Amino acid sequence: MPKKKVIIIGAGPGGLTAGMLLAHRGHQVEIYEKKEVVGGRNAPIKLGDFTFDTGPTFLMLLEVLDDIFKETGRKMGDYLELKPLDPLYRLRFDGQDDFFPSGDEDKMAQEIEKRFPGDGQNYLRFKKEEGKKFDRVYPCLKVPYGSFLSYLKPRFIKAIPRLDPFASVYHRLATYFKHEHLRIAMTFQAKYLGMSPWQCPATFTILSIIEHRFGIYHPIGGLNKISEAMAKIIGEDGGKIHLNTPVRRIIVENGKTTGIILESGDEVRGDAVIINSDFAWAMSHLVAPQDRRKYTDEKLRKMEYSCSTVMLYLGLDKLYDIPHHNVIFADDYRDNVEDIVHRKTLSSDPSVYIQNASITDPTLAPKGKSAVYVLVPVTNQTSGIDWQRERKDFRDRVIGIIMKKTEMKDLDKHIEVEKIITPADWENEYGIYQGATFNLSHKISQMLSFRPHNKFEEFDNCYLVGGGTHPGSGLPTIYQSGRIAAEMIGSNK
Ligand SMILES: Cc1cc2nc3c(=O)[nH]c(=O)nc-3n(C[C@H](O)[C@H](O)[C@H](O)COP(=O)(O)OP(=O)(O)OC[C@H]3O[C@@H](n4cnc5c(N)ncnc54)[C@H](O)[C@@H]3O)c2cc1C
Structure with missing residues (x-):
């Protein structure tokens, strides 16, 4: 099999998986990543001495990742220290009623x-x-x-x-x-x-x-360690990751891509291009309108997208004795979901997910302190909500709910550092279309062959990986998308 030069746009979990498999098979892998760190929505966020995962905190279906490491001749255990969590999480109803599901049948x-x-x-x-x-x-x-x-x-x-x-x-x-x-x-x-x-x-x-x-696992250091490990393996197998190097355009000539143009204006030519940036964002920003017949701007607007999230990353000067994963349901959960999906408005009593990973993992914060991650599902950017205006009030509402409904009664007195991500930030800073953090929705008309194909339909030599493509959003399926694309490139399909 002749070796190819493969250009990958984005060092998120999808791009890194494809890069890892292709580099191991001897292809020349060049990954262009706009941020200063690998991982995308799976990258670490560092605030002083505190480390947080940006997005994924639930690692499931470990065999997919394990197989990918094996395919590159590596043992996952040599790169990651994985802790199984049991109970899986704490679910709290009505602000007081706890249920602790277990993986033990x-x-x-x-x-x-x-x-x-x-x-x-x-x-x-x-x-x-x-x-x-x-x-x-x-x-x-x-x-x-x-x-x-x-x-x-x-x-x-x-x-x-x-x-x-x-x-x-x-x-x-x-x-x-x-x-x-x-x-x-x-x-x-x-x-x-x-x-x-x-x-x-x-x-x-x-x-x-x-x-x-x-079961559900936590890698010590956070799930971002997976992306870090993948990047390391790519380097060990001769691949290159160019950080701080945004891509401006995909070059399409005579019905096929021959490379990319970087934001710097430099051209890079290759035999295949893999797009890992969020699918709908990539279409509307990296592919010229004349090169898209199926995914026009109008079609992209009409497709259905997931909800968004408001994130709070809180570095605390204390460690609360609460479980690793906590879901605090709204008193009227269905109404909260209706606000997100149909009414496209902000709930007065939203459901809140709190990750208190420092209870399991001492590496994330200095001794006696903790890195607390808060995720609040909210409506995506199709709502037209002005996040510049809502940001502070919504943050205060969420902190108030946590103080009222959990053991973290004095939370507001213990915040040393904090960072907020709103749907507008997902859209503008992270390049996620409509700020829909989990990409295209998984309704049946956007699944399997109706979801953007891993071998791109619009022009040749181009492949898609990541949550907006087949098989779907979520780490195990994103890893599968990377593997599918690598297989296709490796076998000329
Ligand atoms: C808040 C949140 C919580 C989540 N929780 C979970 C969970 O618990 N479990 C789970 O399995 N999944 C979870 N997910 C879903 C999913 O696993 C992650 O979103 C995952 O990181 C998506 O991977 P990806 O490869 O599709 O894209 P991304 O992680 O977004 O990677 C795309 C990469 O492309 C780069 N890029 C974009 N445009 C350009 C450009 N023009 N030039 C160069 N580089 C570019 C980006 O910077 C980024 O690094 C969560 C997602 C979010 C947002």
């Missing part, structure tokens, strides 16, 4: 039976039945869907009876569980895709199966 069934009488057996039934769905659907997420012929493959045909795309995650799981809080505990995972459990296709009940079957 027997423990979980007993705990459910105690708290939600009659639902213990239902949990086991859910794991069995929805587990079958996972077994059938998961293989479909490992391969490209470039044409309708992909739907004729035995792997997909076997999955059809289990796909369940027309019910919603909530409606499907409500057929198993009687108690409302348990229904929410098993369906809120739709939010990992930035979607409402009442709208997200029931195909994605596999998200709760993934957590409950394979």
Whole structure:
């Protein structure tokens, strides 16, 4: 197989995966990253002596990452120190009522039976039945869907009876569980895709199966250590990562790309270009309108996008004794979701996720202190909300909710440093279309072959990786997108 020069735009998890696999196979890998650090939304944020993950904090389905390390002749354990978390997380309802789901099936069934009488057996039934769905659907997420012929493959045909795309995650799981809080505990995972459990296709009940079957991990130092490790391996295998080097345009000549133009004006030519920047942002900024027939600006506007998030990164001068992952549900969770998805307004009582990783990981903050990460799902930039105006009030509202509904009663007195990211910052600073932090929504008409293909449809020699492409948003699927693109380039598909 002749070796190629492969240009990758962006050193996020998708670009790094593709770069890692291609560099190991002897291709000349050149990654251009606009920021001063690798990882994208998976990069570290440093505030003084405190370290935070920018985005992902739940590491799931570890076998995908493990396989990628193995494919490059490495052991994941040589690069990452991984801690399994059990309980998986703390879920708090009505500001006081805690539930601690466990990855241990027997423990979980007993705990459910105690708290939600009659639902213990239902949990086991859910794991069995929805587990079958996972077994059938998961293989479909490992391969490209470039044409309708992909739907004729035995792997997909076997999955059809289990796909369940027309019910919603909530409606499907409500057929198993009687108690409302348990229904929410098993369906809120739709939010990992930035979607409402009442709208997200029931195909994605596999998200709760993934957590409950394979567990959740925390790498010491944060999930950003994964991107750092990938970048290291790329370097070890001869690839190059050019930091602080934004790309301005993709060069398209005679129906194929031949390279890129950097913001500096320099041209770089190569045999293939992989786009890892957010799909819709990349289309509207890196590909000239005359080179796009399918993904016109109008089409991009009409596509559906995930919700956004407001982030608070708080360096505290104390360590609270609360779990690693905490989800504090709004008193009226459904109403909160309606605000985000349909009303496109800010909730007076939003749900809040708090990561208190310093309870597990002493490397993130000085002794006795802690790095606290707060994520609040909010409506994306299609709302027209003026974040310049809302920023301070919303931040204060969230801090107030945390103080009222958790053990962090004196939080406001212990903040040494802080950083806020709003939907406007996701859009302007991070280059995420509509500030939709989880990219294109995962409704059925934007999945599989209806999602942007890993081998780009508009012109040749161009490949797409990352959350806005097939198979979807979330680290395991993003790693798969990188692997699919690397396979295609390596085998000339
Ligand atoms: C707040 C938040 C929480 C999340 N939580 C989880 C979680 O717990 N678990 C999970 O599995 N997933 C989670 N995700 C989803 C997903 O895993 C991450 O968003 C992931 O980082 C996306 O990877 P990516 O490769 O698609 O893109 P990105 O991480 O966005 O990487 C794209 C890269 O391209 C670079 N780039 C863009 N434009 C240019 C240009 N013109 N020139 C050069 N470089 C450019 C960017 O700087 C960036 O480094 C979360 C996401 C967010 C935002």
